[in-house]
Amino acid sequence: MNQENTVLERYSEGANERQDALCCPVDYQTDLLKILPDEVIEKDYGCGDPSRYVREDDVVLDLGSGSGKICYMAAQLVGEKGKVIGVDMNNDMLSLSRKYQEEMAEKLGNDRVQFLKGKIQDLALDVDAMETWLQSNPVTTVDDLSKLENWKLQQTGEAPLIADNSIDLVISNCVLNLVSDAEKQQLVNEIFRVVKPGGRIAISDIISDEFIPEHLKLDKDLWSGCISGAFQEQEMLEMFHDACFIAVSYDKWSDAPWQVVEGIEFRSATLTAIKREQTDCIDKGHAVIYRGPFSFVIDDEGHEFPRGERMAVCERTFNVLGNEPYKEDFIGVIPAQEKEPKVWCAPAGTKRPATETKGARHSINTENSSCC
Ligand SMILES: C[S@@+](CC[C@H](N)C(=O)[O-])C[C@H]1O[C@@H](n2cnc3c(N)ncnc32)[C@H](O)[C@@H]1O
DSSP, X not given: OOHHHHHHHHHHHHHHSOOGGGOOOOOOOGGGTTTSOHHHHHTOOOSSOGGGGOOTTOEEEEESOTTSHHHHHHHHHHOTTOEEEEEESOXXXXXXXXXXXXXXXXXXXXXOEEEEEOBTTBTTOOHHHHHHHHHHSOOOSHHHHHHHHHHHHHHHHHSOSSOTTOEEEEEEESOGGGSOHHHHHHHHHHHHHHEEEEEEEEEXXXXXXXXXXXXXXXXXXXXXXXXXXXXXXXHHHHHHHHTTEEEEEEEEEOSSOSEEETTEEEEEEEEEEEEOOOOOOEESSOEEEEOOSSSEEXXXXXXXXXXXXXXXOOHHHHHHHTSTTTGGGEEEEEOSSOOOOXXXXXXXXXXXXXXXXXXXXXXXXXXXXXXX
């Protein structure tokens, strides 16, 4: 049986009956649990709480939505104008989450949660639509197979399950580790594809402190139990950075390991990152000053910030550094009089001399006092 079938079988069991071995203790925001059905809470196989990152009006995508718990929590935070989409590949999990959709819509005031059948490493493929198509076009010959491939190309191109640049926040709770190693890069690229420019991700998952040997990856229980498919801790950051996310960081990190297998520590962590706005770099005279405490930092786009120096930045970078997760680390310098806008990316290390920033406003944590 391949890894995917093992995962399907294990989570079908988990949808039908609570599996204690799959449960990792998590501190959820308890006020969001009050209106959730008991069964949804009971069949929770998460390892973190990515619902903490949801904002009002967000369109949220939950990868591997399981019983629907995180989706129904997120739905309370997005408000009536927001929307939550859960994607899962397992029919039994989808039936469980959909069973409470009507009840939850009544409690929430509208039907803002939707559960779709799909594989998170191929978010364009509409698996329900493919199953419907296969009923009238069964595959019994090689020619049939190429017809199916053509159908898939057309469907994913013309009506992708999740469209490009359509999601404000992608979340996931203990699922990425279940995708085969061969498909993990494609999975991260798919996440990047669907997030809107300026959008965010918050991925809670199990990570390991060392690379995992092959014999543990071949162990079906360890794989389907969210252990041996885990990303190594640095590898996970690098994969998201290499896919062009910025501000890639571990926001949460559990102190005690959840499991230790052959000396390898497996713990829960939450990775957060942003998809950069696709706007041009326009210079209008902005600068930022890195506050410290390090003597020097470099961001994910290669800009260098020595502590205390007024560094030239384009307006887009200025806006990125003025928001989460950077805003506490930088003082923004807004020019008293904007320069004639020109397309210009400040080469790493370009300073903005004090003579050019006289009379500027300082956007971040401005001191009220004008004396010392
Ligand atoms: C460990 S459970 C977590 C469920 C849920 N996120 C939670 O917090 O309770 C993993 C879920 O991901 C789903 N899953 C695993 N691999 C998947 C894949 N490649 N595509 C879509 N869903 C997947 C499983 O069916 C299962 O519902």
